[in-house]
Amino acid sequence: MTPAGEDPSGFPLPPGDLDVAGATAAALDRAEEVDRRIQAFLHLDREGAAATARRLERQPPDARGPLFGLPVAVKDNIAVRGLPSTSGSALLGAYRAPYDATVVERLRCAGAVILGTTNLDEFGMGSATTSGFRGPTRNPVDPERIVGGSSGGPAAAVASGAVPVALGTDTGGSVRLPAAHTGIFGLRPTYGRVSRFGITAYASSFDQVGCLAAHPEGLGRVLSVISGADPRDATSVDREVPDFAAAAARPAFPRTVVACSDDDIAILDSRSRAAFHRALHRFEAGGSTIRRFRLPEAVTTISAYYVLACAEASSNLARFDGMRYGNRVEGDGTLAAAIRGSRTAGFGDEVRLRILLGTTVLSQGYRDAVYAAATAARKAIRDRLLGHFEQGEFLLIPVARTAPRRLTDAVAAGADYDGDRFTILASLAGLPALAVPAGERDGLPFGVELMAPPWQEAALLSAAAAFTG
Amino acid sequence: MADGIKSDEFFRIAALASVAPPEGETRTRNLLAARKVLGTYTSRVVETARSEPEAQPGGPSGEDAACPLRPDEPRDGFPDGKAFELAPERGERFVQVPRVLGGGT
Structure with a gap:
């Protein structure tokens, strides 16, 4: 070529x-x-x-x-x-x-x-x-x-x-x-x-x-x-x-960017916080006004996301039973043993955990209190995020809580769930969101996320082109 | 609504989900993750080691079995970190977790 x-x-x-x-x-x-x-x-x-x-x-x-x-x-x-x-x-x-x-x-x-x-x-x-x-x-x-x-x-x-x-x-x-x-x-x-x-x-x-x-x-x-x-x-x-x-192809800095507060990025290491501040300065240098907002509480956001996602996963993955879909393990010859054996042998640990969590929150006694509460939290988070767009065209947050870890590093149980703290906001609210490269920290890439009101992907791309141009 | 989720109850769910309950270290990790995710919505979360079936043969042993929530475990995501402080030696069976959004138990 x-x-x-x-x-x-x-x-x-x-x-x-x-x-x-x-x-x-x-x-x-x-x-x-x-x-x-x-x-x-x-x-x-x-x-x-x-x-x-x-x-x-x-x-x-x-x-x-x-x-x-x-x-x-x-x-x-x-x-x-x-x-x-x-x-x-x-x-x-x-x-x-x-x-x-x-x-x-x-x-x-x-x-x-x-x-x-x-x-x-x-x-x-x-x-x-x-x-x-x-x-x-x-x-x-x-x-x-x-x-x-x-x-x-x-x-x-x-x-x-x-x-x-x-x-x-x-x-x-x-x-x-x-x-x-x-x-x-x-x-x-x-x-x-x-x-x-x-x-x-x-x-x-x-x-x-x-x-x-x-x-x-x-x-x-x-x-x-x-x-x-x-x-x-x-x-x-x-x-x-x-x-x-x-x-x-038409780069344009937004008039106003609403960035999450310094309290919200306090969980980042100092070099990541500095990288986030450099991103704010770059928008300002492009002519954007920066305003700040507070993110919804982390514990609320993470729990709401995982309750709902796991509930849906437990339902969606029910079809993978070795009968309708997936490799079959015969077991003792009974249908129940074949299904249980196929799913146990076929699914990895994390998938089984999420199925367990999802089945729990959808079971009698927990569905109304847990699933319904998470649904209410989701709506509250969406309403709150949409409200912040009255202050500016885009919301700006970090993408990742930490730099990419070494493959050999041990991970504490649930630590990866905390790592989703920023990205799950757009997921819960159904908003378009764009991860944009924003330099490095310690030689590793650092990214920021721009969120926009629904259907504003074109504006996101235009802003990202200006930011990185 | 039940007022808490005990680990044996959590793992009995495995039968409903048609998977074998996890064992050993995976079982402990499952409990920690369950507390992180479900703890927000239940006023009393999970059990103590003494009622914990994973202390049985086939499950984790020693410190893990006796107290899967140790003070040095990561506390991020909980409002004040106190959610992790069990005192099984005093027979504490549940962790008090603040309710959020009024939608809990």
Whole structure:
């Protein structure tokens, strides 16, 4: 591929006589090479990608889609027809998707080339990409450290230069956290912006498909393609899809940014606090006025999120029983033993814990007090966050509570739940949120998160482009 | 609404969820996570070691079995950290946790 065929996002422009087959082969070689060090991919689809590239090359120029020739990596809980779709679980180790998810279908129609599927925490339940049955993905910035999760595979694939853009899923921060840990952009769209048909459900009132890229324009191009109503997902919303790439190409600092208070970032280490303050100064230097707000109480936020997410997970994962889905363990020959054996052998520790938590809060005696209380807390948090937009266009918070830890570091029980303290806010409120690289602390990437009112992804991309431009 | 969640009760849920209850260190970690998540919503959270079935053969032993919540455990996420301070030697069975948003038990 010639340099002239690349845009700033690093992928081919639609017109021109590009060597798609050659570019795809080069991208596959690159992915294979970086994968030996970091294990971003679970499955590289050499044959399928090459076949797609050959088909694209036969397309007349006027039939080419907006993502013509773009190599894309897809998180392994998003169905890609014919490819293994394991969700990082041993229970689904032998499962192949019989159809494309809507987002994959739309990528293909736009001319993208699916290179393969990428690693994740089992069923998206984690913040490190260490719990998948094939082992951890390493951080391309420092391979001795975690990459963040659960979309660690997509983030590592982008940050290592294997692909210019990848799809992940974001339930409580799973796109934004690994983006921040690897120094790239990660977008969680407004709930309902993108179809979830073909996504292995974890917590349906939170799950969203998100994008990861090295540049806002790359995010915008892909988001424009995958957005929009889908009759196969009743939660997808029928509203106009803006040209997000055009928005990203028009950098504009917001008039006012509402940043969380110094009390809220007191839990960060001093160098992270300094990095956050540098981000505030950068907005001010761009002409933005900074106002401050207090985040909802951490204990309320974390409990509400995990009560609701686990309740939904226990319901969604009931289908993985070795009968309808998943590898079967026969046990003593009874149906109950086979189901119990299949689920016990197939699920990892964290998934079993969340199923237990979810089953507890939905059981008689706890449902009204725990589940209903968490639902009320969620509404209060959403109302409070929406109220802060009266002071400014965006809310600004850190993405991660800590720098990416070493893979060998021991983790106290529940410590990763605390790590989600910032990202779960947008998840609870259904808001669009964008992780934006904001420099380094101790040589490791530091990211901030911009939250916007519903459906304001274009403004987010424009602000992020100005901030990092 | 029950006024607390005992660990044996929590792990009996495993039968409803069609998974085997966790054992050993995983069991202790499960309890800690359950307290972190559910503690906000229950006025009295979880048991003492003496009623804790994980002290039985097959479960954790020694200090873990006797007091899964030790003072040096991480306290982040709880309002004042006191939620973790059990005194099983005095027969304390529950941890008092402030209610939030009026939606608890």
